[in-house]
Amino acid sequence: MASIKEVAETAGVSTATVSRVLSHGQHVRPEVRQRVMEAVEKLHYRPNLVARSLRSQQSNTIGLIVSDIRNPFFTSISRVVEDIAYAQGFTVLLCNTDEDANKESIYLQLMRDTNVAGVIFSPTRQTAASLSQQRFDFPIVMVDRVVADFEADTVLLDNVEAAYRLATHLINNGFKRIGAIFGETSSTGLERQQGYEQALRQHGLPVLAEYIKHTQPRVEAGYAAATALMKLPHPPEAILTSNSLTMEGALQAIRAANLSLPEDMALVGFDETPWTMLVQPSITIIAQPTYEIGKIAAELLIQRIADPSRPPRQVILRGQLHVRGSSAPLRTGADAPVR
Amino acid sequence: MASIKEVAETAGVSTATVSRVLSHGQHVRPEVRQRVMEAVEKLHYRPNLVARSLRSQQSNTIGLIVSDIRNPFFTSISRVVEDIAYAQGFTVLLCNTDEDANKESIYLQLMRDTNVAGVIFSPTRQTAASLSQQRFDFPIVMVDRVVADFEADTVLLDNVEAAYRLATHLINNGFKRIGAIFGETSSTGLERQQGYEQALRQHGLPVLAEYIKHTQPRVEAGYAAATALMKLPHPPEAILTSNSLTMEGALQAIRAANLSLPEDMALVGFDETPWTMLVQPSITIIAQPTYEIGKIAAELLIQRIADPSRPPRQVILRGQLHVRGSSAPLRTGADAPVR
DNA sequence: TTGTATGCGTTATCAT
DNA sequence: ATGATAACGCATACAA
Numbered sequence: 001m002a003s004i005k006e007v008a009e010t011a012g013v014s015t016a017t018v019s020r021v022l023s024h025g026q027h028v029r030p031e032v033r034q035r036v037m038e039a040v041e042k043l044h045y046r047p048n049l050v051a052r053s054l055r056s057q058q059s060n061t062i063g064l065i066v067s068d069i070r071n072p073f074f075t076s077i078s079r080v081v082e083d084i085a086y087a088q089g090f091t092v093l094l095c096n097t098d099e100d101a102n103k104e105s106i107y108l109q110l111m112r113d114t115n116v117a118g119v120i121f122s123p124t125r126q127t128a129a130s131l132s133q134q135r136f137d138f139p140i141v142m143v144d145r146v147v148a149d150f151e152a153d154t155v156l157l158d159n160v161e162a163a164y165r166l167a168t169h170l171i172n173n174g175f176k177r178i179g180a181i182f183g184e185t186s187s188t189g190l191e192r193q194q195g196y197e198q199a200l201r202q203h204g205l206p207v208l209a210e211y212i213k214h215t216q217p218r219v220e221a222g223y224a225a226a227t228a229l230m231k232l233p234h235p236p237e238a239i240l241t242s243n244s245l246t247m248e249g250a251l252q253a254i255r256a257a258n259l260s261l262p263e264d265m266a267l268v269g270f271d272e273t274p275w276t277m278l279v280q281p282s283i284t285i286i287a288q289p290t291y292e293i294g295k296i297a298a299e300l301l302i303q304r305i306a307d308p309s310r311p312p313r314q315v316i317l318r319g320q321l322h323v324r325g326s327s328a329p330l331r332t333g334a335d336a337p338v339r
Numbered sequence: 340m341a342s343i344k345e346v347a348e349t350a351g352v353s354t355a356t357v358s359r360v361l362s363h364g365q366h367v368r369p370e371v372r373q374r375v376m377e378a379v380e381k382l383h384y385r386p387n388l389v390a391r392s393l394r395s396q397q398s399n400t401i402g403l404i405v406s407d408i409r410n411p412f413f414t415s416i417s418r419v420v421e422d423i424a425y426a427q428g429f430t431v432l433l434c435n436t437d438e439d440a441n442k443e444s445i446y447l448q449l450m451r452d453t454n455v456a457g458v459i460f461s462p463t464r465q466t467a468a469s470l471s472q473q474r475f476d477f478p479i480v481m482v483d484r485v486v487a488d489f490e491a492d493t494v495l496l497d498n499v500e501a502a503y504r505l506a507t508h509l510i511n512n513g514f515k516r517i518g519a520i521f522g523e524t525s526s527t528g529l530e531r532q533q534g535y536e537q538a539l540r541q542h543g544l545p546v547l548a549e550y551i552k553h554t555q556p557r558v559e560a561g562y563a564a565a566t567a568l569m570k571l572p573h574p575p576e577a578i579l580t581s582n583s584l585t586m587e588g589a590l591q592a593i594r595a596a597n598l599s600l601p602e603d604m605a606l607v608g609f610d611e612t613p614w615t616m617l618v619q620p621s622i623t624i625i626a627q628p629t630y631e632i633g634k635i636a637a638e639l640l641i642q643r644i645a646d647p648s649r650p651p652r653q654v655i656l657r658g659q660l661h662v663r664g665s666s667a668p669l670r671t672g673a674d675a676p677v678r
Numbered sequence: 679t680t681g682t683a684t685g686c687g688t689t690a691t692c693a694t
Numbered sequence: 695a696t697g698a699t700a701a702c703g704c705a706t707a708c709a710a
Contacts, residue, residue: 001451001476003687014697019689027695049452050393051687054702059389064433069408069418079408082435086442091449094403094433096421103425110430112340113388137340219613248613255617274558274587275614278594342703353681358705366679390703393686 002043011039022047053115062301063111063119065095065104067185071217072244072273073290074122077143080294081120088302090117099185099216101126111138118301123147124185139304143297145187153300154314155293159188162286162319163195163242166268169284169321170238171203174330175266177211179229179236181222181246184214192242192270211236215246222249223256230257230265238266238327244273251279267326270319281325289317341382350378361386392454401640402450402458404434404443406524410556411583411612412629413461416482419633420459427641429456438524438555440465450477457640462486463524478643482636484526492639493653494632498527501625501658502534502581505607508623508660509577510542513669514605516550518568518575520561520585523553531581531609550575554585561588562595569596569604577605577666583612590618606665609658620664628656 008015013032020028021036028036039045053059064081066074082092093116097103104127111119118139123131125145132149142154170178180196183189197207210232215221226239226249239254241247247269251261259265261281268284276283296315304310347354352371359367360375367375378384392398403420405413421431432455436442443466450458457478462470464484471488481493509517519535522528536546549571554560565578565588578593580586586608590600598604600620607623615622635654643649 004689005687015688016690016697016699017695020696023689029695032695046448046452048393048454048687049449050389050398050454051702052689054387054389054393054686054704055688055690057702061432069421070414075409075414078433079435082408082433086435091453092433093400094417094421094431096418096425109385110388113385114430115387115389248617251617273613275612275617278587278590278614279617280619343705344703354704355681355683355706356679359680362705368679371680387703390686391705393688393702394704394706396686 001048002045004045004047007036007039007043007045010043011035057115059115059117060090061093061114061116062090062298062305063093063095063107063116063121065097065107065111065119065121065123067097067099067122067124067217069094069096073144073271073288076290077294077297080291081298084295084298084302088298090302097124099124108136112136117305120297120301122186125187125190126185128187139301139308141297141301141304143293146191147187151312153297153304153312155297155300156314156316157188157288157293158316158318159191160195160198162270162321163192163240164199165195165319165321166240166270166284166286167196167199168203169323170240170266170268170327171199171205173266173327175238175327176205177234177236178205178238178240179211179213179226180240180242181213181215181225181229181250182242183217183246185216189214189242196240217243217245219245219249219252222246223253224249226250226253227257230254230259236265237330238262238268241267241269244269244271247271247283247285248273248275251283262326262328263330266328272322276322276324281328284324284327285322286319287322288319292317340387341384343384343386346375346378346382346384349382350374396454398454398456399429400432400453400455401429401637401644402432402434402446402455402460404436404446404450404458404460404462406436406438406461406463406556408433408435412483412610412627415629416633416636419630420637423634423637423641427637429641436463438463447475451475456644459636459640461525464526464529465524467526478640478647480636480640480643482632485530486526490651492636492643492651494636494639495653495655496527496627496632496658497655498530499534499537501609501660502531502579503538504534504658504660505579505609505623505625506535506538507542508662509579509605509607509666510538510544512605512666514577514666515544516573516575517544517577517579518550518552518565518571519579519581520552520554520564520568520589521581522556522585524555528553528581535579556582556584558584558588558591561585562592563588565589565592566596569593569598575604576669577601577607580606580608583608583610583615586610586622586624587612587614590622601665601667602669605667611661615661615663620667623663623666624661625658626661627658631656 004015008018085092095107120141122144128147182193213225215225272287343354347357424431434446459480461483467486521532552564554564611626
């Protein structure tokens with residue numbers, strides 16, 4: 001690979017001039033610029049980004065730290081982030097943490113070592129709690145999850161409201177005993193639990209500890225939790241899940257238990273996935289505006305990279321409730337179907 | 340951030356010694372090493388990876404270039420690749436190309452500029468055709484798709500065989516008029532078409548051009564193609580799709596047309612996704628060993644980074660046929676269900 | 679075993 | 695407007 005030095009030589013100028021031409025392009029005669037460009041063409045010269053980064057103390061890489069790219073929510077976020085990054089000349093370092101605080105810490109370290117321009121991060125509660133005591137020399141945008149006492153741009157769903165709406169929908173459709181499965185590792189799970197409890201209380205329904213499960217955001221965990229719920233002496237009539245992975249597990253469990261949806265067990269959850277509309281009945285969900293979330297997060301980050309002094313913003317988006325068959329009203333009395 | 344120079348000073352040694360301690364750790368007295376380590380601790384020193392990369396002319400970053408991370412196949416591959424990379428001290432640069440040769444070329448350029456250690460690449464046919472005329476100063480492992488006249492480690496499914504098996508399964512179950520939707524941008528689509536045609540011919544069935552659609556690997560494309568197939572004067576009895584995205588679209592189209600699966604229209608395809616087992620009837624598919632594919636690709640790459648002279652390997656894996664309800668035998672005559 | 683000095687490929691400062 | 699040169703942080707050849 002040709003270096004800037006060789007370009008300078010074949011163009012008959014100094015490396016400084018070549019650099020000027022290629023960077024800002026100011027203060028250089030058109031004729032000289034021409035010669036430089038020709039040399040660049042001829043040698044197929046490409047600036048070495050590593051050297052440039054070392055010298056300029058900045059880079060065009062942004063880190064994306066999420067728990068698992070296979071979670072449809074993060075799959076979608078990742079795609080958008082990469083899109084925006086690409087459009088703005090940035091490149092994306094992908095990091096999966098599996099909700100492991102240790103891995104989060106290691107990746108955060110890596111971000112320092114590698115001199116990234118900034119990071120988009122969806123931290124565990126554990127990491128979120130310790131973040132305020134740390135200093136970073138790059139901006140971090142929090143996505144999906146909140147971090148207390150930490151000045152950072154943040155993009156969130158209004159989780160309390162969304163879960164409240166979801167639970168209220170169930171209640172309005174006649175469900176009274178509503179089990180729930182929340183993520184235990186993230187602030188998101190906590191907030192959604194709040195919304196769920198709010199809805200119950202407001203409608204005079206009891207909040208039962210045995211109806212509330214906390215799990216990792218994983219299919220198997222959802223399956224296990226739903227199974228446990230169904231095995232209760234007095235099982236719930238509906239299950240509310242807080243992410244698509246546990247929702248998937250819960251659906252599998254309901255099927256495995258040979259219960260019919262929604263007569264024997266209703267099911268609602270978060271996140272639009274390919275299958276919520278393909279299964280029958282289709283699943284009632286709160287769709288998160290993943291495109292918007294990712295887009296805003298990436299844009300906030302890139303803005304802050306450009307202007308580190310800009311005051312942090314917190315963007316809170318609203319989910320969209322899609323009412324579908326899995327939570328259809330319970331029919332009782334005369335028009336109830338024969339079981 | 341403390342630099343190696345500061346560490347050297349506070350430890351009372353030269354930067355060379357610090358570097359030695361931190362790199363191989365050879366040829367240095369235990370006592371001195373101790374002093375250095377203490378200084379490192381005290382200053383919270385971390386080596387600057389950019390500087391290290393510039394100096395050593397290598398890096399710990401590998402590029403992953405795929406068409407779309409949202410394609411479940413690539414989602415899965417990406418996760419495994421990142422896992423293996425992490426375990427081996429590498430980091431992953433994620434690149435989506437949208438089957439766009441231009442974007443592929445840009446990303447390949449970026450890989451050069453950024454001095455990556457290697458790349459895992461799933462190229463379009465267009466790029467694959469021009470790759471043999473290019474030189475890269477980093478190893479590339481091809482995944483999912485073949486590249487002619489290019490010496491590179493490659494990890495593939497036996498696509499011809501898999502599609503052959505899938506089509507044969509349909510034929511054995513009594514389906515004679517089998518439509519198909521193949522990806523038009525990749526070698527994979529072509530190979531699967533071969534297997535499909537082989538199966539038809541071998542069973543004395545005609546290969547009809549109007550039954551074969553070529554599309555982008557996208558849900559909407561699958562929907563459109565399946566719809567076109569169903570609108571044919573003499574529509575097929577079954578549709579074979581070559582990836583999960585078009586399969587999803589095809590299923591939507593079949594539902595929209597109010598046809599019942601598999602009586603009015605059978606459906607089979609590639610790739611295990613959450614929903615193939617959740618929809619009813621569940622979908623017959625060839626499951627690709629995505630974990631294995633990603634793992635082997637990452638391992639081959641890392642091996643080659645360590646030993647560039649190792650002869651290239653081509654690993655061809657076999658898909659697994661999961662027979663499910665969407666391709667259940669056609670019943671005719673006495674035991675046919677009332678329509 | 680340890681230190682000195684050089685260079686990796688840029689960009690930026692300071693002359694000219 | 696252009697060039698010489700230093701510096702970014704590190705690793706290594708060579709000398710001691």
